[in-house]
Amino acid sequence: MLRGKAHKFGDDISTDLIQPGRYNYLRSNLSELAKHVLEDADPAFASKVNKGDFLVAGKNFGLGSSREHAPTILKLAGVSAVLAKSVARIFFRNAINVGLPVLICDTDKIDDGDELEIDLASGTIKDLTNGAKLTSGVIPDVMLKILSEGGLVPYIKKYKDFKI
Amino acid sequence: MGKTLAEKILSAKAGVDAHAGDIVIAPVDLVFAQDGTAPLAIKQFQSCGFDKLACPSSTIFFLDHNAPTPTKELANDQLLIRNFAKKCGACLSDVDEGICHQVIAEFHVNPGEIIVGADSHTVTAGALCAFATGMGSTDTAIAFALGKTWFRVPESMKVNVSGRFPKMVCAKDLILYLIGRIGADGATYMSMEFGGETVARMPVSQRLTIANMTVEAGAKTGLFPSDEITRKYLESRGREDKWRRIQADSDAKYEHVIEIDAGKLVPMISKPHTVDNTAPVTEVAGTKVQQVFIGTCTNGRLDDLAIVAKILRGKKRHPDTRLLVAPASRDVLLEAVSAGYVRTMIQAGAIILPPGCAACVGGHQGILGDGEVCLSTANRNFKGRMGNPNAFIYLSSPATAAASAIKGKITDPREFV
Numbered sequence: 001m002l003r004g005k006a007h008k009f010g011d012d013i014s015t016d017l018i019q020p021g022r023y024n025y026l027r028s029n030l031s032e033l034a035k036h037v038l039e040d041a042d043p044a045f046a047s048k049v050n051k052g053d054f055l056v057a058g059k060n061f062g063l064g065s066s067r068e069h070a071p072t073i074l075k076l077a078g079v080s081a082v083l084a085k086s087v088a089r090i091f092f093r094n095a096i097n098v099g100l101p102v103l104i105c106d107t108d109k110i111d112d113g114d115e116l117e118i119d120l121a122s123g124t125i126k127d128l129t130n131g132a133k134l135t136s137g138v139i140p141d142v143m144l145k146i147l148s149e150g151g152l153v154p155y156i157k158k159y160k161d162f163k164i
Numbered sequence: 165m166g167k168t169l170a171e172k173i174l175s176a177k178a179g180v181d182a183h184a185g186d187i188v189i190a191p192v193d194l195v196f197a198q199d200g201t202a203p204l205a206i207k208q209f210q211s212c213g214f215d216k217l218a219c220p221s222s223t224i225f226f227l228d229h230n231a232p233t234p235t236k237e238l239a240n241d242q243l244l245i246r247n248f249a250k251k252c253g254a255c256l257s258d259v260d261e262g263i264c265h266q267v268i269a270e271f272h273v274n275p276g277e278i279i280v281g282a283d284s285h286t287v288t289a290g291a292l293c294a295f296a297t298g299m300g301s302t303d304t305a306i307a308f309a310l311g312k313t314w315f316r317v318p319e320s321m322k323v324n325v326s327g328r329f330p331k332m333v334c335a336k337d338l339i340l341y342l343i344g345r346i347g348a349d350g351a352t353y354m355s356m357e358f359g360g361e362t363v364a365r366m367p368v369s370q371r372l373t374i375a376n377m378t379v380e381a382g383a384k385t386g387l388f389p390s391d392e393i394t395r396k397y398l399e400s401r402g403r404e405d406k407w408r409r410i411q412a413d414s415d416a417k418y419e420h421v422i423e424i425d426a427g428k429l430v431p432m433i434s435k436p437h438t439v440d441n442t443a444p445v446t447e448v449a450g451t452k453v454q455q456v457f458i459g460t461c462t463n464g465r466l467d468d469l470a471i472v473a474k475i476l477r478g479k480k481r482h483p484d485t486r487l488l489v490a491p492a493s494r495d496v497l498l499e500a501v502s503a504g505y506v507r508t509m510i511q512a513g514a515i516i517l518p519p520g521c522a523a524c525v526g527g528h529q530g531i532l533g534d535g536e537v538c539l540s541t542a543n544r545n546f547k548g549r550m551g552n553p554n555a556f557i558y559l560s561s562p563a564t565a566a567a568s569a570i571k572g573k574i575t576d577p578r579e580f581v
Contacts, residue, residue, distance in 0.1 A: 012348060012438055016546040020553070021526035024230065025237040028203050028244075040553040060349040063382065064546060066284040068204060068300035089353050089384055090284055094300035142187055142314055152302045156212045162189050162314050 004052035008112035011058035017041045018070040034076040051078035062091025071095040096143045099151035103136035166413030168320040169387040170355035173295040184319040193277035195307040196224040201282035203241045204301035206248050218311025220253035231259035231520040234528035262493025262519035265461040274406035275390035287379045291371035293390035293410050318384045322418040324360035327427030332577040335370035336561035339377040340432035344442030352382030362426045368397040369467040376462045380439040434559035437547040445576050455486045455538040456569040457523045463541035464492030466499050468562040473505035475566035475580050481513035482572025488530045489514045490522035526551030
């Protein structure tokens, strides 16, 4: 069971907003890079996010480039799961590969700052602030298995291959 | 049941009867990363305990995003990549060779192949009927080691194009129009498949422009049939023996079918800060532009530079507008020199940048100032994309970009017919 605060963003948050390209020189220094996460969407985000909090967004979250640094630094900054109405394909796969859960749900029912409780196993989301209950869409089995191992690196270390 | 192009390629490669929604494991014919994504891929490869590539000769590292390097950190990243490539026997496309997607089209990709790359614009190779898709560094690292990856077979959207493009209207205008129509998530997880009489006549350079931008509608891949035009292109690149005809079955199942009459299209533009925020150029004509950037994997090919040179010939850029041109590859640069385009562009006041991604990604070579407007032929105009979140990026065709560089403001290229 995960519990934390919602940080709300709008639609079409690109990977350029999550990891601005002008900091590409920090890509081999991920903890430094994480200090700039989402800086161009909310300059205060990196300083106000606490470990275990949730990133709550509108539609098409993570559109754009394939930079895996985007979900990686969200996770490093403390985000424990992304909730969005929809997510872009590469971001979705990258997030699961780095062990960052993604839940697809009607995020209009969640307000910025709400306290959420999430049961990943059942995909249920409780908004403890306003009482709303949400259910997330289904993730393909292969991705659930990768997520349950903590990401693709631990998955491959364990199985040595894709077990589908 | 008939198959789409995506279902055909994945079925043949995975050795199963694959249909949309299935999960398959398929071997990859080419796997690559670029200087922005390779260092993390190498780290993940090593974290898994791997030390050998499944197929060194079909593993390529491209140094194109920050080429040549602007900072010591990026120089060290490129050093790491060069050393890793040498140690593992992988191919290296160094800073002089050009943008990964253009170099892949020129030298590597063949119809029916599967390509995965740690770059979202890997979809560009779909112009030559390869199932090509972008992935992150970890997926790419595993493909380096295992020579295969897993795919969910995508549903497909068919785009039929008929009619002839009006003068000064081209493939870029078509794809901008299409993305504006379906939205930046209009094809999420899908294969966009192009067909129709206009596509059957369309040169590979324009097919590359369209396939390149399918990811801006969320697509997993953007596929063109492998036809006579594909054969002629491969022949021109010395790979005629790799050609085979591939077409979707006539009874293939599509989620959506979109019809476009190219004859009714007009020059299009994407306004800040999303690609699907499109309008006819006429709507924003007159907007002052401080920088025009022509190039990238979308529009840095010889055909693109030809129209730019044609418009610029005997004219000068506006004194308040910088004009940057980056050919997509070394071969494009050489051919543009031979054809006289480079001379024409320099005489018009253009700066010719080295073949590579140049100003597109915001790391170097044309970062914008606060409040400045750039008209770019690239594929993305996200806030902050060109290195400054306080700048404004518009996207257009090379013709619109060249016309606007002369006038110093966004200009309908049909004024230069």
